[in-house]
Amino acid sequence: MQLLASGIGFGIVSGAVLALGAMGFSLQFGMTNVLNLAYGSLMSMGALVALLLNENGVSIWVAALLAAVAVALTSLLIGSTIYRAFARRGARLFTMAILSVAVSLIVDFGMGAITRSNVYQFSFPQGAIHAFLGMTFTTTQLIIVASAAVIVALLEGMLHYTKLGVAIRATAANTALARASGIRTSLVVTVTWLTSGALCGLGGVALALSYLTVSFQTGTTFLPYILAAVIVAGIGAVGYAALSALILALAIQISGAFGAAEYNVVIAVGVLLVMLMVRPQGFFGELWEKVQVTA
Amino acid sequence: MSYYLATIVIYFGVYGLGALALNLQIGLSGIANFGFIIFESAGAYAAAITSIGPASNGHALSETYFWGINLPFPLPLLAGALAGGLLALIMGPVTMRKMRRDYQAATMLAISIIATQVISNDIHIFNGNAGLAAVPSPLSGHLNVSTATYDWIYAGYAMVLTAIGYVICKRISMSPFGRSLRALRDDDDAAASIGKYAWAMKMKVFVAGGAIAGLAGALLVQYIGAWSPAAWQYAETFVLLQCVILGGIANDKGALLGAFVVGVFLAEAPSFLPAIGYPGLINNLQWILIGVVYIIVLWFRPQGLIPERGSLRLAVNPAFDALTGGSDRPRRLRRRSATSRPGVASTADATAPGSAAVATTGPAVGPR
Numbered sequence: 001m002q003l004l005a006s007g008i009g010f011g012i013v014s015g016a017v018l019a020l021g022a023m024g025f026s027l028q029f030g031m032t033n034v035l036n037l038a039y040g041s042l043m044s045m046g047a048l049v050a051l052l053l054n055e056n057g058v059s060i061w062v063a064a065l066l067a068a069v070a071v072a073l074t075s076l077l078i079g080s081t082i083y084r085a086f087a088r089r090g091a092r093l094f095t096m097a098i099l100s101v102a103v104s105l106i107v108d109f110g111m112g113a114i115t116r117s118n119v120y121q122f123s124f125p126q127g128a129i130h131a132f133l134g135m136t137f138t139t140t141q142l143i144i145v146a147s148a149a150v151i152v153a154l155l156e157g158m159l160h161y162t163k164l165g166v167a168i169r170a171t172a173a174n175t176a177l178a179r180a181s182g183i184r185t186s187l188v189v190t191v192t193w194l195t196s197g198a199l200c201g202l203g204g205v206a207l208a209l210s211y212l213t214v215s216f217q218t219g220t221t222f223l224p225y226i227l228a229a230v231i232v233a234g235i236g237a238v239g240y241a242a243l244s245a246l247i248l249a250l251a252i253q254i255s256g257a258f259g260a261a262e263y264n265v266v267i268a269v270g271v272l273l274v275m276l277m278v279r280p281q282g283f284f285g286e287l288w289e290k291v292q293v294t295a
Numbered sequence: 296m297s298y299y300l301a302t303i304v305i306y307f308g309v310y311g312l313g314a315l316a317l318n319l320q321i322g323l324s325g326i327a328n329f330g331f332i333i334f335e336s337a338g339a340y341a342a343a344i345t346s347i348g349p350a351s352n353g354h355a356l357s358e359t360y361f362w363g364i365n366l367p368f369p370l371p372l373l374a375g376a377l378a379g380g381l382l383a384l385i386m387g388p389v390t391m392r393k394m395r396r397d398y399q400a401a402t403m404l405a406i407s408i409i410a411t412q413v414i415s416n417d418i419h420i421f422n423g424n425a426g427l428a429a430v431p432s433p434l435s436g437h438l439n440v441s442t443a444t445y446d447w448i449y450a451g452y453a454m455v456l457t458a459i460g461y462v463i464c465k466r467i468s469m470s471p472f473g474r475s476l477r478a479l480r481d482d483d484d485a486a487a488s489i490g491k492y493a494w495a496m497k498m499k500v501f502v503a504g505g506a507i508a509g510l511a512g513a514l515l516v517q518y519i520g521a522w523s524p525a526a527w528q529y530a531e532t533f534v535l536l537q538c539v540i541l542g543g544i545a546n547d548k549g550a551l552l553g554a555f556v557v558g559v560f561l562a563e564a565p566s567f568l569p570a571i572g573y574p575g576l577i578n579n580l581q582w583i584l585i586g587v588v589y590i591i592v593l594w595f596r597p598q599g600l601i602p603e604r605g606s607l608r609l610a611v612n613p614a615f616d617a618l619t620g621g622s623d624r625p626r627r628l629r630r631r632s633a634t635s636r637p638g639v640a641s642t643a644d645a646t647a648p649g650s651a652a653v654a655t656t657g658p659a660v661g662p663r
Binding site: 035037082085086089091093094095096097098099101102103104105106108109110112113116117220221223224227228231262263265266268269272273276277280 | 397
C-alpha cells in the first residue's frame with residue numbers, strides 16, 4: 001500500500017512534467033503537421049537556460065519564465081525559417097521529420113559544445129515535505145503539479161472558448177479554408193510556435209527540477225515519452241495529450257515502485273507500439289488524415 | 296600512417312555495409328528505420344559474447360554479461376548477422392504495419408533511445424554503461440603477423456564482406472522483387488491492387504537489412520574490441536542515413552559513396568585530427584556539421600550525388616519522392632479534393648516560387 005501510494009505520488013509529479021511537454025508538442029504537431037523531433041532539444045535548452053540564470057542569482061521561478069520566453073523565441077525562429085522554407089518548397093511529412101532530426105542534432109550538440117558536454121546538478125532547495133494520503137511531495141513538486149494543472153485549464157479554455165483558439169483549430173483542420181474565411185493563418189502559425197515553444201521551455205525546466213540533473217541531451221532522451229503520450233491521445237488533441245501523459249507516467253512510476261525499475265521505461269515504447277497496432281490515429285485525434293505541412 | 300589508412304578502410308567497410316542495409320530499407324522500400332543503429336548494435340553484442348568466452352571463465356576484466364561462449368573464427372560474425380536479423384524479425388510485425396511514414400520513424404527512434412537506456416541501466420545483460428571490452432580479434436592467435444600486417448589483412452577482409460554486401464543489395468534491388476519494392480515505396484495502394492502483399496515484402500527487407508546491419512556491427516566490434524551504449528547512441532543512425540541521402544537514395548553505389556564521404560571524412564577522420572579545445576569539442580562540432588550537411592543536402596540536392604537510376608518518372612525527382620511520397624498518406628484520403636491537388640498541395644501559404652516546386656513533385660504523389 002505504501003509502495004502504491006508512493007508510486008502514485010511520483011506518477012502525478014512526472015505526469016505533470018510530461019503533460020507540459022506533451023501539450024506543447026501536440027499543439028505544434030496538430031497545427032503544422034511537422035513531427036518535430038527537435039522538440040526534446042528545445043526542452044534541454046529551456047532547462048539549461050533556467051540553470052544558467054539560476055546560478056547567476058535569478059530566482060528559479062523567474063528563471064523558468066525567462067527560459068520559456070527564450071525557448072518560445074527559438075521555436076518561432078526555427079519554425080519560421082527552416083521549416084517554413086522547406087514546407088514552401090513542397091517538402092512532405094517524412095522529409096520534415098528528417099529535417100527536424102537535423103535541427104535536433106545542431107541544437108543538441110551546439111549546446112553540448114557550449115556546456116562542454118557537462119552534466120549539471122541543480123543545487124536548488126526543494127522546500128518542505130508535505131505528506132498527503134501516504135504520498136509525499138516537496139513544495140517544488142507541488143508547484144510543478146499546480147502549474148501544469150493551471151496551464152491545462154488555460155490552454156483548453158483558450159482553444160475552445162476564445163476567438164484565437166477557434167482560429168488555431170480552424171487553421172489546423174484546414175489551412176486553405178481558414179485562410180479563405182479571413183483568418184490570418186501565418187499569424188496563427190506564429191502564435192502556435194510561440195505557445196508550444198513556451199510550453200516546451202516550461203516542460204524542460206520542470207524536467208530538470210524533477211530530475212535535478214540536466215545535460216544537453218536530457219530533453220532528447222525524454223522524447224520517447226512525449227511521443228507516446230501525444231500519439232496515444234491523437235494528433236492535435238491537446239487536452240487529451242495531458243491526460244494520456246498523466247496515465248502513462250502513473251503506469252511507469254507505479255510499475256517502477258513495485259520493482260523492475262530498470263525496465264519501467266519500456267512501458268512507454270510498449271504503449272506506443274500497442275497504440276500503433278490497434279488505433280494508430282490515437283483516441284481523440286481529428287487530424288490524422290491531414291497530409292499537408294503548414295509552417 | 297599505415298595504421299590510420301587500414302583503420303579508415305575498415306571503417307569504410309563498416310559504414311558501407313550499414314549504408315547499404317539502410318538504403319535497402321529506407322531507399323528501396325521506404326521503411327523509415329530511424330532506429331537502425333540498434334540492429335548494428337545487436338550484431339556487435341552477439342559477436343562480442345560469442346567470442347569473448349563465459350563471464351566466469353577467469354576473464355581479465357570483471358565484466359558481467361548474461362551468457363558467453365568462445366566460438367572459432369567465422370561463427371561470431373554469423374552470430375552477429377543472425378542477431379540483427381532476429382531483432383528485425385521480432386520488431387517487424389508491429390513496426391512494418393501500414394502507418395504514416397513519419398510515425399514509423401518516430402516509433403523506431405523511440406525504441407532506439409529506450410533500448411540504449413535499458414542496456415545502460417541493467418548491468419547484467421551486457422555490462423551496462425561500461426560495456427564489453429577485450430573482445431578478441433578473429434584468428435589473432437593463429438596468424439603469426441605483426442599488428443600492422445594484421446590490420447591490413449582485416450581491412451581486406453572488411454572489403455571482401457562489403458563487396459559481398461554490395462552484390463547482395465544490388466541483386467535485390469535489380470530483381471523483380473526489388474521492382475515490386477520500389478512500386479510499394481512509391482504507392483503502396485497501387486502495389487497492393489496488383490497483388491503485392493506489402494507487409495510480407497517489407498518484413499523480408501527489414502530482416503535482410505537487419506542481418507546486414509548485424510554483420511557490420513560484428514565486423515566493427517571484432518576490430519575495435521569493445522562495445523558499449525556510447526557507441527550506439529540514437530544519433531549514430533543519422534550518420535548512416537546521411538550516407539544514404541548524400542550518396543543518392545535508392546542507389547547502392549550512392550550508399551558506398553556516401554559511406555566514404557560521410558562515414559570516413561565527417562564521422563571518423565576528425566578523430567585523427569590533433570585535438571583542439573577541450574576533449575570532446577571535436578565530437579560536438581562533428582555532430583553540428585552533420586546536422587548542417589543534412590539541411591544543405593535536402594535543400595540543394597535531395598536526390599543525392601548519384602541519383603536513383605531506372606525510374607520512369609524522370610520528370611519528377613525520384614529520390615525526393617522516395618523520401619516523401621506514397622505511404623506518407625493515410626489510406627482514406629484518396630478522393631480528389633482541392634487541398635490535395637498538386638500545386639496547392641503543401642499549404643495555402645505557398646506562394647508562387649514554392650508552388651512551382653510543389654508542382655514538379657506532384658504528379659507521382661498526387662491523387663489518382
